[in-house]
Amino acid sequence: MANYICVTCGTQHAETEAPPPSCLICDDERQYVPAAGQRWTTLDAMRRTFAATFRHEAGVLGIGTAPSFGIGQRALLLRTPAGNVLWDCVTLIDDAMVEIIQALGGIAAIAISHPHYYTTMVEWSCRFGDAPIHLHAADRQWVMRPDACVAFWDSETKEILPGITLIRAGGHYAGGTVLHWEQAGPEGKGALLTGDILQVTADSRFLGFMRSYPNFIPLGAAAVRRVAASVSPFAFDAIYGAFWDRVISRDARQALDASVARHIDWLGRGALE
Structure with a gap:
């Protein structure tokens, strides 16, 4: 028996004797099954073949x-006086990673933006x-390995630690979640951690809004x-996206407003140009 992991999305499934016939996450139109198959x-x-990487990004x-494995996202460890929060998740977890994070105060809570980053969340817990x-x-419905450690919430916001609030934003998924950190960011003016729900673009000047990124x-x-x-x-002045070097470190609210206006404008005139 093993908890098999989908190589394409990195999601760990409930324990089975043989690999599942398919990955529900990848069969959905927001993800994909490679041409070579599951x-x-x-x-x-x-x-045996992967290692963790740790790097500070804007504090x-x-x-x-x-x-890189699966979708290629990176997780973020939020260090607060009330305890540390793991935001989003990567599939790999090993003894060295646990030892390093324990030395930094461990993890008091885990919060994840959407199902593509659930990965091995139960192992982390x-x-x-x-x-x-x-x-x-x-x-x-997208939890592939149910466990008692999963704490579902169904309101529009939920404070999980002082100054750390989860926001149901929807969009990419019905339960798409953004985390607000009241005193975060390079200048302490507040930050949003957004995963793919508000995806920071490659130039770190704008945000993208997609139902499916790989399928456009x-x-x-x-x-x-x-x-x-x-x-x-x-209140926020910074936005941390899902991938390395995808951070808007200041004036993030203005970037959000401009990105929303640009996206909606192109939806309206895209068929004409």
Whole structure:
């Protein structure tokens, strides 16, 4: 019996004797199954060929994997006086990673933006004292390895630690979640951690809004307006996206407003140009 991991998206599944016939996450139109077909691995196999990478990005500790695995996102460790929060997740977890993070204060809570980054979240929780995993209930169906450590919430916002609030923004997924950190950012003016829900572009000047990134399906105007409205009550000057070097370190609210206007404008005139 093993908890098999989808090589394409990095999602760990419930324990089975043989690999599952398919990955529900990758069968969905927001992801994809490669032309070569479905492939599986396990954590034991990954630990022989992958290693963790740690790097500070604009004052927040990023956690990645080398070589890149699955979708290629990096997680973020938020260090607060009330305890540390792991935002989003990477598939690899090994003894060295646990030792480093424990030396930094461990993990008091885990929060994840959307199902593409659920990965090995249960393994992470187990290694850090069954830390609660905060997921929006609207995405319950996408949990491939159910466990008692998963704490579903169904409101529009949820404060999980002082100054750390989860916001249901929707968009990419019905339960798409953004984290607001009240005193974060290079100048301490507040920050949003957004995963793919508000995706920081390669030039770190704008944000993208997509239903599917690999399949190039954009979000409609109403969905984009809802995402923007969900975060508008919160003060922020920085936005941390899902990947290395995808950070808007200042004037992030202005970048969001400009990105929303640009996206909706092109939805309206794209068929004409």
